[in-house]
Amino acid sequence: MPPVITIVLAQLLGTSLWFSANSAADDLVCSWQMQPADIGTLTNAVQLGFILGTLVFSLSGLADRFPASRIFAVCALLGAGFNAAFALLAHDLASGMPLRFAVGFCLAGVYPLGMKLVVTWVPERAGAALAWLVGMLTLGTALPHGVRLLGSGLPWQVAISVSSLLALLAAGLIFRLGDGPHLVRRHGAPPLRLGRVLYTFSIPAFRASALGYFGHQWELYAFWTLVPALLVASGLAESGTALLSGLAFATVGIGALGCVTGGFWSHRIGSARVAAAALATSALCCAFFPLTGELPAWLRVGLLLLWGFSVVADSPHFSALSARACPPEIVGSALAFQNAIGFAITMVSIQLATRWVGDWGLSIAWLLLPGPIFGLLGLFPLWRRPAA
Template sequence: MHPVFVIVLAQLFGTSLWFSANSAADALMLAWAIGPAAIGTLTNAVQAGFIVGTLGFALSGLADRFPASRIFAVCALLGAAANASFALAAGGLQSAIVLRFLVGLCLAGIYPLGMKLVVTWVPERAGAALAWLVGMLTLGTALPHGIRFLGGGLPWQWPILASSLLALLAAALILRLGDGPQLQRRHGAPPLRLGRVVHAFSIPAFRASALGYFGHQWELYAFWTLVPVLLAGSGIASAGSLALAGWSFAVVGIGALGCVCGGYWSRHIGSGRVAASALAGSALCCALFPLSTGWPPGLTLLVLLFWGFCVVADSPHFSALSARACPPEIVGSALAFQNAIGFAITMLSIQLGTRWVGDWGGQVAWLLLPGPLFGLLGLWPLWRRPAA
């Protein structure tokens, strides 16, 4: 199999751990007597673990000093174990938060290291390849909803345990593949200093890409977390129904198509302009969705599907632009550090969104609107010209 295909398939399977608990949100709220804000806290536990993990990789230099394939495989194995423990052993919110934090910690060795693996195999096609990679992350995020929909009336633990099995398969695939011939680690390299990574932000192209990414992150994960609530509140599907799981899979999963289309489009207009177009589309949906009260459910669903298409289509291009802009010997650590900041931003928007959605309803979309607008402003130097 082609290396990029193996990596993106492993990314699909490994990142199914991310939102596995969210696929059972309605069952958890019923079983543990918790509300949407508590589901936001569970999601943020994953984000917090991911931030700690990415910072650890960035500050220690592990992402550039050890084979990316081994780090990926070990983290996928440990993540599968923590995720299965959540399904089988968590008896309430306190233990669940700890286990979801551990899942996030392990995801720090799956998502950023998957990006680095792509660059080690096909650096000349990083933009298009990363589009497939993030597309698979998006589909992986949606996958537990799809598994639950297909599982019918099976217990809520089923999609979570299925995600753990898929993560084990991801580990096996990447161990067999190994690292690519490009950007090999340097033997005997000194420990990476924080200042070396932070210095990347003084590079104008890296800074513009990072600012665009930060605005994008304010919206992305909060939107993915809120999708089932927005669907139920719009009357498209009733809370707790299998139809809700199916439409949640569709709205989140269509982002994979957005990533692939964006990757193809980037060959003609460059990654900067693709990212800007996706941010503009997301901003439009954020502005329009609160006005959809009274619309036919089918029209509201189209807006959500278009939103799901746009909301993540820009993500791989921020990674490609940042990877191109910074020195190759710190690319893994710089991407990890950028991810850590971006995911810290997601924690605030997720917590506010899940806390306020009960009172605001569909108007919570306006809370997300500043993200893509800020992203467009920060990305301006890279999309005003036809640079890749």
Template structure:
């Protein structure tokens, strides 16, 4: 199996842990007497764990001192075990939140390290390969919704175990693959100085890519968290139905199309322009969604699909642009640090969005609009430079 295909397939399987609880949100709300804001807390527990994990990897230098494949495998196995513990050992938020937090820490060893693995194998094709990688991550995020739609008659616990099984397969695949021949750092290298890590923001191109990424992150995970609500308020499906899980899977997984198409398109026009086109499209969807109440059902579905496709299509290009702009020996730590800041931003939009959606309805989409607009501002320098 080609290395890039192994990595992107393992990424799909490993990141199915991310929204495993969201896929069972309807069941959890009923069984644990939760609100939409509580589901936001469960999502943010993962985000916070991811932030702590990425900061640990970046500030300690672990992301560059040890084999990325070994870190990935250990974290995938740990995440699979913790997810199973959530399914059968948690009976409310008090027990569920710490487990989701710990899963977030494990994901910090899966997602950023997958990007490093891609760069370590095919640095000359990083933009296109990262597009495929993020496309698989998008399907991985959506996968719990698809599993729940297929197993609508099952208890929610077995549905979550599917993610654990897939994460174990991912661990075995990456352990066997190992690291690529590029971007290898000496095993005895010390941890990074925080001042040196912060110094990468003095690099104009890295700073521009990071600003674009931060705007993108304000929108992306809040959108994914709110997808079931957007489907309900638009009338496409009703609460606690297999159709809701099915449409949530389709709208979220549609982002893989944007990632794949963007990767191919970037070969012709560059990553910065692809990212800008995706941000502009998702900004338009943000603006139009609250105005779509009187539209026909087909038009509403097309709008949701366009949003799902465009909202993540820019993500791999920010990673490629950032990796290209920073020193090679700091790629793993720089991407992990950038991820940590981006996910901290996402926690704010997720919690605000989940907290107000019951009162705001479809107009909560306008809360997400500043993100892609800020991202477009950040990309101006890179577009002018032809990046």
């Protein structure tokens, strides 16, 4: 199997851990006697674990000191274990949160290190390859909804446990593959210190890409978390139904097609302009979706699918632009640190969105709108240039 295909397949399987608990949100609210906002708290436990994990990997230099394939494999293995423990041992919010936190910490060795693995194998095609990688992350995020749809009559623990089995397979694939021949750490390269990672933000191209990414992150994970609530609030599906799982899977999963389409398009107009186009499209969807209450259901579903298509299509291009802008010997650490800041931003938008969605209804989409607008402004120095 070609290396890039192996990596993107492993990313699909490994990142199914991320939203595995969200696929069982209705059952968790009922069986654990939680409030809907507590689902946001569980999601944020994963985000916080991911943030601290990326900080450990980036600031310690672990992301560039050890083979990325080994870190990926170990973290996918541990993440599978913690996820299975959540399904089989957790019985309330207090016991579930530490396990979701641990899953997030392990994902810090799966997602950023998967990006580095792509660059070690095909640096000359990083934009297109990362588009496939993030597409698989998106499909992996949607995968628990799909598993839940297929096993709608089974206990919620089954769908979550399936994600653990998929992550074990991901660990085996990457352990067998190993690292690529590129971006080998040079002899005599400067030590990996905090200052070296922070230095990347003084590079104009890296800073512009990072600011675009931060705006994008305000919207993306809050949107993914809100998808079931938006479907229910808009009257497109009822809580706890197979239709809800199916539409949620389609809305999140179509982002994989957006990533791949953006990857092909980047060959013609460049990564920065693809990212800008995706930000602008998702901003329009944010602005107009709350106003669609009187439209036919098929139009509202279509707009939601367009939002799901565009909301993540820019993500791989921020990674490609940032990787291109920073010194090669600290690519892993710089991307991990950028991810840490971006995911800290997601915690704020997720917490606010899940807390207020009951009162705001569909208008909660407007809470996400500042993200893509800020991202467009931050990215402006790059997308105004000729395609490269």
